[in-house]
Amino acid sequence: MGIYGAINSAVSGLTAQSKALENLSGNVANSQTTGYKRLDTTFSDLVSGAGSRQADQVAGTTYATSRATNGLQGDISSVDVDTYMAINGDGYFVVTTASDVIDGKTTFANESYYTRAGDFDIDDDGYLVNSAGYYLTGFALDATTGNAVGDTPSVIQINDEPIPAKATTSIDYQANLPLVPKTTNYDGVDRDTALLDTATLGTGDIAAADEDAFIAQSISGGSITAYNENGTPLAVEVRWAKTVNADASVPVEDTWSMFVSSGGNDPAWLEVGNATFDSSGKITGLVAGTTGTVNGTGDGFDIASLTVGDVTATGIEVSFGSTSLTQYSDSTGVATSVSLEQNGYAAGEIVGISIDESGRINATYSNSQTRGLFEIPLATFEADQNLERVNGAAFKATPTSGVASLTGGGSILAKRLELSNADIASEFAKLIITQQAYSANSKVVTSSNDMLDSALNMVR
Known part of the structure; x- marks a missing residue:
């Protein structure tokens, strides 16, 4: 069996090198395919006949198997x-395929596939589809808590629904009020000339007829746009007027009154409340005004209803915190370090989609709000080299790969693509070796045939 064994071994070598060539050609063909994982070739020997002694053993035949490089x-x-x-690190995107279109709506297969090809675009129906036609799946996020909903990912669909308006419920206010406000009426010497003339203007709200006089006796406290429950904006403009100086004839704490504009209505300025300060400039107490009441924590005012122009908002809390409202001497005589922040917004249309490093799909709206819509899970396997390859640089689970775990994986990089891990230079180097090995095996067949011819000729 020597010559026939040699032919058999050479033929197995030709077959094995042919498989290696097939893998190489596929790797070269997919060198530019997004997310493609090359297939390497492993050669193993088959002992065609072996004795118990080393001298009786022969080299035998060979066979080739494919080796996955999913982890590279x-x-x-x-x-x-x-x-x-x-994906930077381990893991695969969980995707599926479209199965049918019923009543104009796409239905999807129940089977999940896994891919590293992240070239997803939004189609006309709002689905994220890659160039191979796979639809991305993920977990929807609760609009209130931002937490993922459910345990099974579903096909991601981004709709163009507007984000609803949110009414302003709180205004965080910060300011430092000067020891002496340099109002229009202040003569630069007598501090009492900087006070609000309550004898003339009275206490409480400021009538429209007295607005000019009030402006001359108060300082600006900043402004901000708030929103009512249907998203209509209203301008909240604040002014402060000092009503008591501590160095007056009766030694008492300094007192300021906070007003907000009514936007042209009468009264023109609404008294929210009064704040008192000690000699160190720290706030010591709040007193309710005609429009506001002291909130339950004692660090701000609650405005049950505020009408500015023809727009009304309800349930607004103006909060100073523990140290945000102070009275420190300032030579400018105006309110400094003024900051107003509110939590409401108007309705908004979606204007953009972005993906963060945690794998969340975020929508940006025309009202400058950002909301998380979906969370993209990454699937990992105990033996991902045993995944079955399917069309489109994708895989599906097998009994030997294990089931997908959606709790691990690497990180997602937005505006990035993972290229094929098949390197042209390396594949060409392997191609040269494979070609030479194939030629060598064919030479063995030729030589064996010549030897057989010689043996046959002896008989003739």
């Missing part, structure tokens, strides 16, 4: 598409 990451490149993604 390809280069990551930057792109300009907001919805393109790459």
